[in-house]
Amino acid sequence: MPDVLVAGGGPTGLLTAYELERAGLDVLVLERDARPTTQSKALAVQPRSIEVLEDRGLLAAVEPYVEARLPAGHFSGIRIDYADLPTRFPYQLGVEQAYVAAAIEARLRTPVLRGAAVTAVEQDDEGVTVTAGGRDHRAGWLVAADGGHSTVRTLLRAAFPGTSARFSLVVADFTLASKPAGLADDWQLPSGTAGFLLPLSGGRYRAVVGGEEQQRLGRDAPVTAEELQRALTDAYGPGIEVGEVLWASRFGDAARQLERYRHGRVLFAGDAAHIHLPVGGQGLNLGLQDAVNLGWKLAAQVRGHAPDGLLDSYHDERHPVSARVLVSTRAQGGLGVPDPYAAAVREIVAGLLAGPEARRSVALELSGIGITYPGIIGRATGVPVAPDGRAVLVGASLPVGWADRVETREGTEPQLVRPDGYVVWAGGPGLDTALRRWFGPNE
Ligand SMILES: Cc1cc2nc3c(=O)[nH]c(=O)nc-3n(C[C@H](O)[C@H](O)[C@H](O)COP(=O)(O)OP(=O)(O)OC[C@H]3O[C@@H](n4cnc5c(N)ncnc54)[C@H](O)[C@@H]3O)c2cc1C
Numbered sequence: 001m002p003d004v005l006v007a008g009g010g011p012t013g014l015l016t017a018y019e020l021e022r023a024g025l026d027v028l029v030l031e032r033d034a035r036p037t038t039q040s041k042a043l044a045v046q047p048r049s050i051e052v053l054e055d056r057g058l059l060a061a062v063e064p065y066v067e068a069r070l071p072a073g074h075f076s077g078i079r080i081d082y083a084d085l086p087t088r089f090p091y092q093l094g095v096e097q098a099y100v101a102a103a104i105e106a107r108l109r110t111p112v113l114r115g116a117a118v119t120a121v122e123q124d125d126e127g128v129t130v131t132a133g134g135r136d137h138r139a140g141w142l143v144a145a146d147g148g149h150s151t152v153r154t155l156l157r158a159a160f161p162g163t164s165a166r167f168s169l170v171v172a173d174f175t176l177a178s179k180p181a182g183l184a185d186d187w188q189l190p191s192g193t194a195g196f197l198l199p200l201s202g203g204r205y206r207a208v209v210g211g212e213e214q215q216r217l218g219r220d221a222p223v224t225a226e227e228l229q230r231a232l233t234d235a236y237g238p239g240i241e242v243g244e245v246l247w248a249s250r251f252g253d254a255a256r257q258l259e260r261y262r263h264g265r266v267l268f269a270g271d272a273a274h275i276h277l278p279v280g281g282q283g284l285n286l287g288l289q290d291a292v293n294l295g296w297k298l299a300a301q302v303r304g305h306a307p308d309g310l311l312d313s314y315h316d317e318r319h320p321v322s323a324r325v326l327v328s329t330r331a332q333g334g335l336g337v338p339d340p341y342a343a344a345v346r347e348i349v350a351g352l353l354a355g356p357e358a359r360r361s362v363a364l365e366l367s368g369i370g371i372t373y374p375g376i377i378g379r380a381t382g383v384p385v386a387p388d389g390r391a392v393l394v395g396a397s398l399p400v401g402w403a404d405r406v407e408t409r410e411g412t413e414p415q416l417v418r419p420d421g422y423v424v425w426a427g428g429p430g431l432d433t434a435l436r437r438w439f440g441p442n443e
Pocket of ligand 1: 007008009010011012013030032033041042043044045097117118119145146147150151251269270272278280281282283284286
């Protein structure tokens with residue numbers, strides 16, 4: 001019997017499984033789809049997520065698929081320069097989400113059981129029984145990373161408050177039979193929330209459109225080549241001609257967040273826990289960071305040395321981060337509405353964001369570099385995570401009793417780094433207290 005079941009083999013579920021197996025747990029991923037997806041909703045990986053991938057040795061596998069390094073993010077299409085961010089990676093990676101997921105999956109020893117859609121979940125005091133693909137699976141814990149329409153969330157009747165979609169957009173990947181004059185051949189930051197067109201590898205293009213026709217059509221109406229052609233002609237003129245539509249889907253600006261990320265022995269992560277307009281490229285990044293926050297805490301819980309409240313600190317730390325992304329994406333959606341009032345607010349906001357302080361504060365938020373939690377001193381930079389999921393103590397001697405949970409390294413800058421890369425002690429008194437608070441009693 002595995003220690004943990006993970007529902008959903010998207011980027012969040014795969015990275016959670018990776019974190020758990022690094023810490024020595026037996027994990028099984030249950031994935032609905034029969035084959036790994038080649039379709040990518042997300043195209044942007046933010047600086048903090050690049051750090052997370054690099055720390056784990058996963059970045060090298062993503063690099064060959066990187067199509068752009070964009071030295072800025074954007075707030076509803078208003079450019080937010082990243083140049084002075086305190087990171088080795090002051091840029092967004094333009095890379096298709098499917099390659100990020102594939103890079104993580106390639107490193108997993110954990111099996112990914114495909115064609116295994118979760119249809120029932122029962123929990124008791126000892127564990128969780130999950131029915132998937134017509135079979136029952138039992139484990140101590142379940143991580144629900146089954147995406148924005150999470151079945152687990154529905155089965156548990158978990159409260160998911162927020163706001164419903166007010167507008168609808170289409171995302172599509174396609175080839176062009178004819179290109180409009182002046183269409184850029186490299187990646188550009190979008191200049192608004194209502195649409196963009198950019199070239200992908202292999203002669204494919206990605207468009208997001210959200211005109212009047214998209215507002216009229218129902219959420220479940222299939223996206224046709226004709227609808228896409230009309231929207232692109234409206235935006236780019238008669239010179240553009242759609243060839244083959246490779247993938248298309250509708251999405252909106254619904255913004256919701258689980259009231260509680262933990263329901264007994266079930267923990268929610270990624271889009272299963274929070275949904276919002278994908279403006280500014282935040283969702284995939286939230287999911288990756290949920291995964292690294294949750295992984296070591298759940299591993300400590302399973303191994304029996306988690307201090308009181310450690311597992312619940314997953315909700316306490318990550319819920320406010322997503323809540324803030326909901327605020328940011330709602331604001332960005334509001335600025336993108338094509339009416340004179342939104343345009344007026346946009347003009348004022350763009351003016352304010354030209355100031356260095358406002359720009360930097362938004363850059364810290366969008367990039368994830370500014371994320372912090374109560375009791376955290378900062379992000380560790382240049383301290384790669386331990387391969388076995390232990391914390392890392394640099395430049396100090398480890399008191400007796402924690403060696404199974406903390407690796408020691410030489411160094412001149414003393415610091416104690418949690419397995420998710422956050423510093424909880426940086427020299428001076430308090431090492432013992434920090435060890436107990438985060439890693440449990442000495443044994
Ligand atoms: C148009 C668009 C553009 C976006 N652009 C960006 C961007 O640039 N940057 C960014 O950070 N984010 C972006 N996002 C958001 C990002 O794509 C998501 O936040 C991300 O996919 C979340 O990953 P996840 O693993 O949590 O969920 P998903 O990627 O949805 O993965 C969930 C997995 O669970 C599986 N599953 C579903 N139901 C079940 C079940 N019952 N049983 C078992 N498995 C199940 C699914 O098959 C899937 O593999 C964008 C989203 C959209 C719609």
